[in-house]
Amino acid sequence: MNLITRARDAATRFHKSERADIPVGTILMVAFIVIPLVLLLIVYRKQIVTYFTTEFNNLFNSGKAGNRPTG
Numbered sequence: 001m002n003l004i005t006r007a008r009d010a011a012t013r014f015h016k017s018e019r020a021d022i023p024v025g026t027i028l029m030v031a032f033i034v035i036p037l038v039l040l041l042i043v044y045r046k047q048i049v050t051y052f053t054t055e056f057n058n059l060f061n062s063g064k065a066g067n068r069p070t071g
Helices: 003-016 024-043 045-062
Strands: none
């Protein structure tokens, strides 16, 4: 039995197996949601960092001097 035949047989057995902890549909739905979100975070990372840095600084600087955390 050569390598190609064994690989095909293994793939067939794996494909026919109906016992799976997580259905393939669930994995695909999660992938279709997570992958675009990760891509958006990567593409807009500079804008996101700038926004949160600005908002943090505005919030931190708007407090009273005696009310700021030390450390």
